Amino acid sequence: MTASEKSTDRPLRADAERNKQRLIAAAQEVYAERGVEVTLDDIARHAGVGIGTAYRRFADHAELIDAAFESEVRQMIALAEAALTHQDPWEGVVQLLLTTGEHVARNRGLREVLVNRRLGRDRVAAAREQLTPAVNAVFTRAQQAGHLRDDLEVTDFPFIQMMIGATAEHSRDVAPELWRRYLTVLLDGLRPARNSPTPLAHRALDPQEFDQTMV
Amino acid sequence: MTASEKSTDRPLRADAERNKQRLIAAAQEVYAERGVEVTLDDIARHAGVGIGTAYRRFADHAELIDAAFESEVRQMIALAEAALTHQDPWEGVVQLLLTTGEHVARNRGLREVLVNRRLGRDRVAAAREQLTPAVNAVFTRAQQAGHLRDDLEVTDFPFIQMMIGATAEHSRDVAPELWRRYLTVLLDGLRPARNSPTPLAHRALDPQEFDQTMV
DNA sequence: GGATAACTGGAGAATTATCTCCAGTTATGG
DNA sequence: CCATAACTGGAGATAATTCTCCAGTTATCC
Numbered sequence: 001m002t003a004s005e006k007s008t009d010r011p012l013r014a015d016a017e018r019n020k021q022r023l024i025a026a027a028q029e030v031y032a033e034r035g036v037e038v039t040l041d042d043i044a045r046h047a048g049v050g051i052g053t054a055y056r057r058f059a060d061h062a063e064l065i066d067a068a069f070e071s072e073v074r075q076m077i078a079l080a081e082a083a084l085t086h087q088d089p090w091e092g093v094v095q096l097l098l099t100t101g102e103h104v105a106r107n108r109g110l111r112e113v114l115v116n117r118r119l120g121r122d123r124v125a126a127a128r129e130q131l132t133p134a135v136n137a138v139f140t141r142a143q144q145a146g147h148l149r150d151d152l153e154v155t156d157f158p159f160i161q162m163m164i165g166a167t168a169e170h171s172r173d174v175a176p177e178l179w180r181r182y183l184t185v186l187l188d189g190l191r192p193a194r195n196s197p198t199p200l201a202h203r204a205l206d207p208q209e210f211d212q213t214m215v
Numbered sequence: 216m217t218a219s220e221k222s223t224d225r226p227l228r229a230d231a232e233r234n235k236q237r238l239i240a241a242a243q244e245v246y247a248e249r250g251v252e253v254t255l256d257d258i259a260r261h262a263g264v265g266i267g268t269a270y271r272r273f274a275d276h277a278e279l280i281d282a283a284f285e286s287e288v289r290q291m292i293a294l295a296e297a298a299l300t301h302q303d304p305w306e307g308v309v310q311l312l313l314t315t316g317e318h319v320a321r322n323r324g325l326r327e328v329l330v331n332r333r334l335g336r337d338r339v340a341a342a343r344e345q346l347t348p349a350v351n352a353v354f355t356r357a358q359q360a361g362h363l364r365d366d367l368e369v370t371d372f373p374f375i376q377m378m379i380g381a382t383a384e385h386s387r388d389v390a391p392e393l394w395r396r397y398l399t400v401l402l403d404g405l406r407p408a409r410n411s412p413t414p415l416a417h418r419a420l421d422p423q424e425f426d427q428t429m430v
Numbered sequence: 431g432g433a434t435a436a437c438t439g440g441a442g443a444a445t446t447a448t449c450t451c452c453a454g455t456t457a458t459g460g
Numbered sequence: 461c462c463a464t465a466a467c468t469g470g471a472g473a474t475a476a477t478t479c480t481c482c483a484g485t486t487a488t489c490c
């Protein structure tokens with residue numbers, strides 16, 4: 001009955017609760033840096049507890065991912081809701097894509113969790129499902145205001161975010177902010193019309209830097 | 216000395232050469248469908264030969280990838296060169312991104328090989344290096360003709376292709392042509408200016424289809 | 431068509447990751 | 461401060477994958 005205590009059972013003994021929190025914190029750090037495909041051994045070591053302790057608290061890897069990312073995904077929802085309150089609907093879209101980019105560029109595991117349904121469990125799944133309508137609201141508002149091309153539909157928005165995420169993923173180690181450049185290009189493609197290119201938000205890689213990409 | 220015969224040594228015995236070609240053909244099929252992270256056992260079985268035979272011909276997985284993708288990457292070079300001969304420089308860019316998209320959408324392994332330096336060996340590496348200048352030529356010509364925003368630099372072009380590849384990857388199983396839609400948006404972001412959105416090249420997913428994405 | 435070098439294929443060694451088990455230790459409540 | 465239920469941590473069972481080895485088979489050359 002490893003990790004089924006949920007909320008119904010008695011609370012954990014103090015030392016157990018402490019170790020559990022350490023594991024979650026360690027998992028968040030390690031996932032952010034190296035993605036979710038790390039071993040539980042690595043996380044346990046990073047948390048300073050034994051492997052057995054990790055498996056006593058979390059039935060398997062998926063359950064730890066669930067615990068580690070629920071709050072991260074909820075943060076993404078909060079970002080979308082904040083973007084919706086932006087006075088200018090278009091700037092709301094820009095802000096949403098910027099803050100999303102900032103998060104996934106810094107957190108490799110988060111990007112994986114957002115994009116892959118098989119990761120995590122019910123808590124992450126629930127958060128992920130709330131994220132979609134929050135994001136849709138931001139885009140739809142801009143579209144109704146005429147600031148966003150109107151041939152787009154709600155199912156397109158996650159793919160827009162995915163494109164940014166892909167550039168962030170590949171440039172992470174060489175130029176962690178490079179994705180901002182491609183976000184600008186994308187945004188220029190999302191507008192109904194425009195007269196000139198929006199100034200790019202980050203310099204291009206030089207050829208040498210580029211060579212270091214994709215390793 | 217498993218697979219070091221290269222070109223210098225004597226030719227393989229007829230049956231060995233036949234098995235080698237079978238292995239390469241099987242690898243191309245399996246990689247295209249399931250990516251390069253399949254086991255050599257799977258490929259051997261698919262080719263109808265024993266595992267031992269596979270390892271006698273190819274020192275390791277990387278060497279088989281090298282043999283299987285050299286021609287695929289060379290095809291990509293040919294596509295870029297063909298796009299360069301297009302009368303209209305901008306249509307050359309469009310054609311390049313379209314044909315590239317078609318290839319990577321149909322071949323999961325190809326996308327992985329193009330994007331990840333660690334895959335393959337010297338033959339794929341050499342082809343990959345020739346691909347970059349060929350792609351650059353197509354973009355640079357359009358840029359000099361004033362059809363492409365001129366704040367882009369050559370190191371940006373692979374990232375443009377990467378964004379298309381990311382959308383192709385994620386929608387492959389549900390709507391293998393969906394990437395065309397996002398290519399249109401991206402192209403609209405690449406132009407120096409425009410008055411209205413280019414008509415999208417593919418319908419959007421409906422919410423139900425979207426749910427099937429990302430599994 | 432026989433001698434032999436080359437090749438075949440699968441059993442299993444080596445490696446790596448996931449997860450279980452339990453002897454020993456520790457927090458807690460009476 | 462003691463009894464004991466709860467927890468700890470790591471040794472190892474299990475499983476998946478990569479790669480090696482060699483007894484048996486087959487193509488080729490004379």
